Amino acid sequence: MTTLSPLPSTTPALGTPGNLLQLVRSGHARSRSDLARITGLAPSTVGLRVNDLLRLGVLTETGTGAHGGRKARHLKVDGRSGIVAAVDIGASHVRVAIADLAGNVLSDEQRSSELIDADPGITVDRLWSEIEAMAATVGREMSSLRGLAVGIPAPVSQPDGRIVSPAFMPSWNQVRLADWFALHTSVPVHVENDANLYAIAECPxxxxxxxxxxxxxxxxxxxxxxxxxxGVVHRGFNGAAGEISHTRASGEASIPCSCSVPNCLESVASGGALVARLRQSGRTIADTAELVQLGADGDPQVVEVLREAGREIGAALSAFVNFFNPHDVVLGGTMSNSGPLVAALRAELFRTCLPLVTEDLDVRSARIDTGLASMGGLRLALDSVLHPHRVDQLVGESETGGAR
Ligand SMILES: [Zn+2]
Structure with a gap:
């Protein structure tokens, strides 16, 4: 079973109940004595705060282990205390996933892209039914849902979660899916660009x-x-950060793009552009998966098109890699399975980036093969639901007799 860890955090170990829970979630602390050592709090204070978390139901104490001659019990997030869900909407797929609050992925499955309708309300009704059905399959009540994240293959304005100019579904322009989900649930709903969810999934x-x-x-x-x-998603001022696809490329566009940039990377080197280019030359190619397969089979025309796309993407990426200096460049999606494309991309990147930038740079494939954005969505929802500030608030409310 896949288990999702929280994103690395700069949150200082202040010793509030929420911070203590975060230390357990991240694997830094497994017992009350670990918590006392890391935070510097008196064991009695740690005991009180752990009791708050046990009472809230988010933490559980299990098993026994030898520790300093006495038996120490292990602290864990209580997976039974709730679930989060994620939906990844793609141009030709939908994935739905559910995890418990301990980060255990209970289910992650592909659903028909026919769930997606031009009417966002109809789509959300259908997606909600899918989440309900999946929850029933894994034996969880929908009343235990604590948060939901939705990935969209389009720019998403933040923090309001408005979808902006989606090429895959133009009628969803300016739509806030969270408003439609609010007709079904009162839990927080995060709508996020799918590539951001993908980055969250791949963050160590x-x-x-x-x-x-x-x-x-x-x-x-x-x-x-x-x-x-x-450790933090960089969304920029209003959510548009990372839209590298509309950078000007040197080749010729094969498909139109909704951006007004002539020969943008997407119109030149995306899977859709390559399929269109080969079709224009008389080839019959169904989709990007077939394109990748033909490349793997050594089809000379396809291999050359894939190599050229790899060079274009590598050239565009090198500017961003120099600028941002990442540790990992993670390649995912169907086209990342193309050997000729990835080899050309890597060669271009290492040829044109600063030596200091590439010294420890890891250009790698995605670690999680399937449902990347759905895994990122679950991680985002978990980090939001179990955020130290929110947990502290819940502890405060439970002490004053407020509702959870
Ligand atoms: Zn474009």
Whole structure:
């Protein structure tokens, strides 16, 4: 079973209940004595705050282990205390996933893209039914849902979660999906660009902030990217950060693009552009998956088109990699399975980036093969639901007799 860890955090160990829970979630603390040692709090204070978290139901104490001659019990996030859900909406797919609050992924499955309708209300009704059905399958009540994240292959204005000029579904322009989900649930709903969710999914766990600089690039029918800087998603001023796909490329466009940039990277080197280019030359190619397969089979014309796209993408990326200095460049999406494309991209990147930037640079494939954005969505929802400030607020409310 996949288990999701929180993103590395710069949150200081202040010793509030929410901070203590974060230390347990991130694996830094496994017992009350770990918590006392890390925070410098008196064991009696740690005991009181752990009791708050046990009472809230988010923490559980299990098992026994030898510790200093006495039996020490282990602290864990209580997976039974709730669930979060994620929906990843793609141009040709929908994924739905559910995890418990301990980060255990209970289910992550592809659903028919026919769930997506030009009417966002109809779409949300259908997606909600899918989440309900999945919750029932894994034996969880919908009343235990604590948060939801939705990935969209389009720019999403933040913090209001408005979808802006979506090429995949033009009628959703300016739509706030959270408003439609609010007809079904009162839990927080995060709508996020899918490449950002993908970057969140690929950010290393374990709290190593030094390595938590990630540029995730989704190479599919379209091109998108997400940025994690020191463990935090970099969304920019209003959510548009990472839209590298509309950078001007040197080649000729094969498809039109909604941006007004002539020969943008997406119109030149995306999977959709390559399929269109080959069709224009008389080839019959169904989709990007077939394109990648033909490249793997050594079709000379396809291999050359893939190599040229790799060079174009590598050239565009090198400017961003020099600028941002990531530790990881993660390549995902169907086109990232193309050997000729990735080899050309890597060669161009290492040829044109500063030596200091490439010294420890890891250009790698996605670690999680399937449902990347859905995994990122679950991680985002978990980090939001179990955010130290929110947990502290819940503890405060439970002490004053307020509702959860
Ligand atoms: Zn464009």
């Amino acid at each position: 766990a374990g709290g190593d902030l030094h390595e938590a600089h990630v540029l995730a690039v989704k190479l599919g029918t379209r091109i998108g990217s997400g940025i994690i800087s020191a």
